[in-house]
Amino acid sequence: MSIKVNYNNMMASVIGQQGITDDELNKILPLAKSAHNKVEQGRGNAMQGWMDSPYNQTEVVRTIEKMAADIQKRFENFVVLGIGGSALGPIAVFYALKHLYYNELPRSVRKTPRFYVVDNVDPERMNALFDIIDVKNTVFNVITKSGATSETMSQYLIVMDMLKAKLGDKAREHIIATTSESKGNLIKLAKEQNFATLYIPDGVGGRFSELSPVGLLPAAVVGIDIKQMLKGAQDMDERAKSSDIAQNPALAVAALQYIAMNKGKNIGVMMPYADSLKYIADWYAQLWAESLGKEVDLDGKTVNVGQTPVKSLGVTDQHSQVQLYNEGPYDKVITFLEVNNFRTDRTIPNGCESFPDVSFLCGHTLAELMTNELKATRYTLTKRGRMNYTISMDKVDEYNIGALLYLMQLQTAYVGAMLNINTYNQPGVEGGKNATYALFGRKGYEKTAEEIRSAKPDDVKYIV
């Protein structure tokens, strides 16, 4: 296990008055331990089914690998229809572990089908997809646990209609449903129409589902070793059995972020220094925002908590966001994701001998440049008293990605427990869903429709 968390630069002894003192950290440990205990107690129960994912999928993995091998043989394109947790995990893992221009490689190099995730209902995006794929050699993985996600079900209806028009009864062979085994529309449709299916366990919510069939099938289809991903998660879980922050990196991060939030750091920047990890920050943004952004705690008290996740990319965003991180308000914690070894490298050749502000680079490699820029950015932020910590790994591979995702899931669960909130619900999106139903005139939502209709009309003086 090469994943390490280094939080020196969170501490007052390093960054000064904006930092956390040993005393502050020690004072929070009992709460952290009790949160750890709560999470351990809940293991596998209610919405903590995700803690079983590293262990209880031997059968499922076999099924998925068989399914994936079959898809690789029969199809040119694999398209995920899903949104939120059903899309962000598959995207993150695909970008981390596959060629960065995968879809543009010839099939002979790629070996596995082209890969798309359609996580919006923008008609321009949907129509653009049909310009570049032929549904006849495409399989669609429809992912929605409830089978009631408007966006995903709209996509399904459009795709199914096209498939039926082109392929008649064979349409069913082009759909794989990943959904609840016991309830919802999609499982009913799947049974009626005889789709291949994979099941999302009851206790696994969308944002905690990447290590379930939601993420495992898409990964396997493009040739990612899903057993190694699960092994990484397993080994991180082992480390997480300890309630000692010197042993359990997820608990250390949770304690630090909890203290930081209490100190007014309402922004959490996730800044990988590797293009491959860019979409891990997207996945994490959902996990962190939706789990911790809550109005009430478990006692019903109004708390309005939640740290806003910000996605940033090193070194790219040094030329976009780091000015603000260095000089703006002291309102952030920056998490660096550091990779010790890139999978390929390239030397910067000579050619600028007469320019000292360029020639110093010559003979060095791009990996050295990435690494030194990370070091330099971290050094400067630290010197300026800006809270930051680093999660590092030896290299980006299946094992470490599994471990990293699982670490982030654990850390989120711990902070949720420390905040005494429900980490697993999302009541704040119900209002929007109901308003959408009302705007479409759905039966049963007449009251909301009336409420919207009777809202004060916009004042033209506030329109420019």
Place this chain on the structure above:
Amino acid sequence: MSIKVNYNNMMASVIGQQGITDDELNKILPLAKSAHNKVEQGRGNAMQGWMDSPYNQTEVVRTIEKMAADIQKRFENFVVLGIGGSALGPIAVFYALKHLYYNELPRSVRKTPRFYVVDNVDPERMNALFDIIDVKNTVFNVITKSGATSETMSQYLIVMDMLKAKLGDKAREHIIATTSESKGNLIKLAKEQNFATLYIPDGVGGRFSELSPVGLLPAAVVGIDIKQMLKGAQDMDERAKSSDIAQNPALAVAALQYIAMNKGKNIGVMMPYADSLKYIADWYAQLWAESLGKEVDLDGKTVNVGQTPVKSLGVTDQHSQVQLYNEGPYDKVITFLEVNNFRTDRTIPNGCESFPDVSFLCGHTLAELMTNELKATRYTLTKRGRMNYTISMDKVDEYNIGALLYLMQLQTAYVGAMLNINTYNQPGVEGGKNATYALFGRKGYEKTAEEIRSAKPDDVKYIV
């Protein structure tokens, strides 16, 4: 000009105590007017050359259009080598105005060359690019005003080395340098080696350069009507001649954001409801963060100001971030980008008659779904007292994109003036650059190197 700003939902009369009262708004108007006056006074001077961009480029546009036509004939691939402002603008405009899977279309449909922007020095990304393009039929647009940007010059050296190895003296035909006319390394190289060149005016900084040759050449190469973009900017500039917030939408937004920042809204979410506008939010994030994130004001007073921009995408991020926006802290302003007419649409067919939670969608279109979800999200946020305003446009086209970018540039300039800061510098990134030089052992940076070496080593007790 179809661009409108509707800020009803910023006002206390609509959202209650979290909102802005008419009184608060009126009180700020003198400051807004004086900021407007300052910006107008500075028009074209110092770093406000960008305000001339809509007007003074007739010649340049002709040159660029000729260059673009030539590139379209001779090359299969157009690659931008640049970072920060040299990358974010070209990416934003390309995604807004071209097919969403452009590079995967056959040339016969695309008509113009495949388009890449390499805005990082990750060796995996750089090597991946060379797996899918042949440098022999590729032209590289090297964009750096100073010619000293480490990342871009490293890329240039690598590419030039490959080109020379493959093409000898003809290598020069594959480079277009976009840089300062008067100073820096790149212009010297360009003259020595006889590259085609385009000039970035002295008064145009990176993040204000999309409407200069930095953005215009990449846009023209893929067939975007750059004259229409400039026309849009021109018309927005006309509206911005007024210092009345009822006439000048950029000044209205500036006044509102300034008040919001003073009320503790340290987060600004940019949330387009259109895949095509996704990267406008990235471009804006640099503009906003780097311009306004400042430690000292113009009087040298320590202020540590700056609102942190957050990129969000509708409807996708309803399933990721909106829970937090609805229920988390009252620390945000949300900007919706609304498109009244999508360029294509698609009807959601029947097929779920027995499921009322899906069938209500059937017969409606994806564009209706996008629109109703925006309305529903906005309605819910407003009901919950969350500050939000909407920038809407009739459709995404060259004219409106030019106007939109220019609006955002103006708004940033106004807020900078209201905050009494230097909107156009970025002193906070110098430290990191110097530390990078020091880590590479560059001459003249020995003191910084010594400082880094003598920094307290990491305490192992803070490493897990």
